[in-house]
Amino acid sequence: MKAVISTILILSLLASLLTGCWDRRELNEIGITVGLGVDKEGDQVRVSAQVVVPSEVASKSRSSKGAPAVILFDVTAPTLYEAIQKITEISPRIIYLSHIRMLVFGEEFARQGIADVVESLMREPFARTDFYICVAKGTSASNMLQVVTTLEKIPANKMFSSMEVLSKTWAPVSKVTIDQLMEELASSEIHTTLPALEAKGDLPEGITEGMDNVKTIKPTTVLAISSLAVFKKDRLIGWLDESDSKGYNYIRNHVDTTTGHIDCPEGGKIALMALRSHTKTKVFMHNGEPLIQISVENKSTIRENNCRKMELKSVADVHEIERESNAKLIEIMKHSVETVRRKFKVDIFGFGQLVHQADPKAWKVLKKDWDHTFMNVQIEYKANTEIKKLGAIMNSFQKKMTE
Structure with a gap:
């Protein structure tokens, strides 16, 4: 009997500790934030929260007024x-x-340093780490989050989906999550980059129009992600253009598929689609000095042939296209590196990481002045393009169709 009473008392004491979730919130008490913008306002922080309007995203209760799906x-x-x-x-x-999908830094804020915000969000126990980050080019994050977008009712979802598609099919952009960003900011071996978010069209008018921005076939303002922002530690210092951003992503092995072109010797262009791309980077040390070797392997297909004379009739034609593609890839990568060296003087390519991995002892010496060493480090570029497909037709019929 005593044993039974003791058991009941113990269970009663344990039950008193089961108080439930101390921080539980009901769905009708929370504002689900999908986009977060951070700007500078004087010496303070301006936060813009793009919050879902439940009545406007639930299909059964869709408002007939055509109100926005979010509020800022x-x-x-x-x-x-x-x-x-x-x-x-x-x-x-x-x-x-x-449920954050996108974090947007305003350009002014990013130029003064983003480390505090990155660390604060990493401390947040309920914020997920798989959202993407970008920098608003030439404007504030708040302005960007006010633009109503097409196809996706929720603008933050549009940005997120664009990042997903772009990183898989178009080389100038690669995804960055907050844990990746914090790792790079804390590293002495690499300086970070973030995608650049641009407003194409008339941004002030697009903001003023609200829902009217998407009620025409051609919206007044659209949001585009097409290049990269360059950082020195946690401060924005400039922008790469689309071509140099593509070169950066080739070097960093961030390219899955993309499309580019080469010039034909006798005039015209050939469009090539990279079906698969893989980049290998190696470091060779000689007398304490590093040599970086970058090798790109591309499996490609011909998507368009506008050459005046080349008609893909022979293996020699295909090999000529492969050689021209190799030269173009090397040119893109080399130009990207030289642009970064000339304009920014920081290692965003992770060459320091490669040296550290290859020779930790040498890195202890080199890391003290790595940004200076990066300016002169020797780099070898290699490219190997293999044309796997010629398209649905072999030869071009443009001459016959235009004669």
């Missing part, structure tokens, strides 16, 4: 999380960060 809350405070909490002054719901 802008609040300024001394720190990031003060601003996030302060949003409750104007929002009837608590800002919930577990």
